[in-house]
Amino acid sequence: MAVDRHLVLFARKPRYGVGKRRLAADVGDLEALRFARASLDRLRRTLGSDPRWTLWIAVSPDRPTDWTAPARAIAQGSGDLGDRMSRVVRALPPGPVVILGADTPTVTRQDVANAFYALGRHDAVFGPARDGGYWLVGLRRRPRLHLPFDGVRWSTEHALADTMAAMQGRPVALLREQEDIDDGPSLRRYLSVPGRR
Template structure:
């Protein structure tokens, strides 16, 4: 789920520390890099769910992926809408401000849904960088009462899945403040990523 990378509309918390221009540039760099990495894999279909909805028609989105608007409501409403509207089969939703997401993470997420009802990629701040549903025999309503943007997001979501089988992937970190930004900059190719290209991508596995 991606916000249109407009100055002052993305990464505002990071922007207070590194400047809005740099925060926007890095948001775009991470988003474009992630779409290139995941969108070219033939094992799944990649969609970019964007906000505002009017940005879905923007010509500057990376080519080769589906683009749709997120719709209204809080984060839970918007993610649930993706689970409800995607074509049949398992669906994963990931955050594109997590620069270490690899193709193997997506493959592992889909494999986990072969034996589980839901899967999560926990984040260091108590949230999650990935959430997925098998969507069989039904689509689960999993975001009621979740306290977003805090340390309880994963815990609250799991409370809605009592009695269901849930898998977890490895823990990853988003780039949201100066410390995480500096760690990201120290990674190999970080400067390249920042000069080339944040959000959420929904993926549906082919043949499932």
């Protein structure tokens, strides 16, 4: 029997003046909203129709969820990022899970396929981000579930190192480095590539 693969996109419903606060501080609320909408739309189009996995959107706020269709919705709930990722991982049906944020629009189907492939031989896989965090985390979830999210200094340059240390020597794979779009300079670098305006 084949085990389902779960791809979870962590996303906040794009709304003016809500979310992407560091980016909005640099570029304004309207430009931050434009980026959030475009990034979420691109990721849903790129990743949502692939038959190799089921796309879930872990939503914040938890309601309404009508904006996630055709992806399946699952609530993030409260707490820090580690609490929310742990809650979502535990709530999903059996099978490996890959989580990524909606602020890395450069993620491709091949990136996701590489992550699931790595989970065939590793307990976890990470996509390192340029700022010391990570744009993707995947967990095998068999035979026992180990969640490495306690004690992580979120939104700092230590997030990846802290999470990897919490893996306690279990086998881990790394994907290519990408950049989260969290502030004005990262958005300008992203938009400097032709065809991204």
